[in-house]
Amino acid sequence: MKYADLHPNIRIRIITDFFTDLTQKSIIPFMAIYLSVQIGAGVAGLLLTVNIVASMIIGLWAGYWSDRIGRKKLMVIAQSLQVLALLGLAIANSPWMDSIIVTCLMFLLSSLSSGITVPIANAMIVDVSSEHERHYVYGLQYWTTNIAVTFGALMGGLFFESFRFLLFSLVCIESMITLFILVFMIRETMGNRAFGSDNQFNGSGPSTRLMEADNPIQRNILKTYWAVFQDKRFMIFFTATVLAVSLEFQLDKYIAVRLKSEFTSQLFGLDLSGLHMFSLIMVINTVLVALLAIPFSRWMGRFQFRSIMTVGMCLYTAGFAVLAFSNWAWLLISSAILLTIGELMYAPVRQVMLAGMIPDSNRAAYMAADGLSYNVAALLGSLGLSIGAFLPSYAMAVLYGLMGLGALVYFRMSLRKADTQNEHLTYTDAS
Template sequence: MGHHRRFVVAMGVDAIGSGVFMPISVLYFLRTTDVPLEQVGLALSVAAAASLPVVLLVGHLVDRYGAKRILLAANAIQAAGYLGYLLVDGYLGVQLVTALVAMGQAAFWASYSPMVAAITRPGERELWYGFLGALRNVGFAVGGLVAGVAISVGTPTAFRAMVAADAASYLLALGLLLGVPAHDRRAAADRADEDGRAGALSGLSTVLRDRPFHTLIVVNTIYALGGLALNYAMPVYAVEVLRLPGWVTGAIFTLNTVMVGLGQGLAVRSMRGHRRHRIVAAGHLAYAVGFVLMAAAGLLAPVLAAVGVLVSAGIYTVGELLAGPVLTTVAVDSRPEHLRGRYLAAYQLSWNVASVLGPVGFSWLLARGPLPVWVALTAVALAGVALAPVLGRSLPIAAARVTNEAT
């Protein structure tokens, strides 16, 4: 990691805080307020919808001012939002603080990929996104273990302590990021000058007219919906539907994060020589198998169900190992550098759209029994398998082979 050490450490700290909160993102409000499950899901989806315009705005700001400044602002907003979690007790309060956090998260992710792209070179980005993804998942694992304790204790005080720790992690990460060199400062100035010369054609309208890139957005929306199952479907399914002990939720996150932390580098190295769109298809297929097995776990006795849930989560994680770094690399490398912020913001919209649909959809389906949510997610994952070849035909970079070598 060399001279990027402060950035890497900041991402690790951020990940630990996020790992503390991710397993309790829905359960927190169920344990500390009287807001019912379906209203919590609605609040999270409305919050995600409110963040959609922020993503597009951030893309422009990244192109004009550079990614570092936006990352700093994003961490400050998220810290404020999570501190607000400690004060709410009704639906309106839940809606307000989740919207603030969603906007901060949108700003973070819309500037994170451009920041990584600014410090790396084409050809090595699967390695970098894989490494940082692995690092974040190690952080998630550490945080997930702590969250598992809070879930097992089950008291409102335990849940509030986890949220306070999450807010503190964002403030610490912000302090670390202050010392990170702004690698993209000169590039941002050059892009601002080019925007001024090129006018509207170099802006958002260019992205909106780029139909081949839209295919990537659709495929990543499918991938994102599957990815959100880890946060919004699996914990509630295990604890509220199957009535499994709280440690199972922590174990799901720990398994996922340890697998990514230890296996992402191996997975990326094994991709060398394979076409990117085929790797994406394999990732979605692993998602589908994991979802089918998750549904089957609901038919088992409690002890076997706990084992089945963990096995399913492991297979599901293979999908994350395969598809995640490839899709992000395709998004970064497929379009011009001077519009990278706006293109990656449009790409990030796929996660935001999934975040609009996921919480309310998963909550609604989970309220209707153990099977509907997994049937729906399996169908979505299989759609991703079917669309992967279309992605390869739409974007040449998606049909290219992974090299893992800088160019």
């Protein structure tokens, strides 16, 4: 499989998604810090919560309408809104204007644009890819996303505090170029169903009857998801995922704000601010994941699922607990490495567990519900910023420890509920 063999839409999306991720990661993590300084941590957390909820709702709306009027049209509309939002952010933080109200409104508009784009872009990739291509496509996206996160964190750390107008102007220009590419180079894919055996229910019995029409608009969505959320093992797994991933979302919310207000230190003779340390933590995490994910997974092949999950979640939780209260530079760096190792251990196991519990008859519904767990986790991440405005840092560290412990308990409960085949899975099966 080569990059040149992919559908033109996929090749274009991988490139444009890289720059979109670069834009988002140079703004969103640092926006929490900016809003906390301007309007207070409590209000900033509520505002971020509103953004996430609005993005979730409009994402469901966009997924529905994209199956009626097409992918490209809504993607062009969403990207146009993104250009408008970034232009507004640049103007509101320019030498001629400094408006926190306009900044908040434009940030909300940017979040709505992203909420529209993500589900449609994912659907477009499925429309024009075969099953054997998707492993390569998603793997390529994983690598480019990590690279974009790295450079986005560097850009934000260097420019956001003192050169916001320049940063917003640069990402606005990038967004305009993406809009041009979408309008003139992306093709409509809504009618491409040749590869879509996994886009619809293919089993028999009640689950199939819930999805009996080929037209997605005729599907009974409420009954389908009601059946999914009655699956006790999946809901235990869902809860564990929410608790684990919500720790990750604390990094660019409470932890970033705390470092901004509390941290000052020196490293190798250089003065480090809280923003610099936050950027360094982000870079350490992203680079280690990008460089070590594949060789690390092969090395872990000799161990059992339950052991990997237990050790990984303990390291992951301990790393975040230390980040919640420490102001010692070397301890923060060590914690970033620790939580990354934990992430490299537990995350692949989580994916294999998910694949093992999803029935073929309603795969799409289960995957969509799993995606919802990340939205709930992002919501908890924003609420953590508000809670952190009232609790001391050591109390937040205890809270992170309890969340990680809860995630581990629920993951192990999900493993115990597995059938005989899943109980004897090895990590080698995953890789």
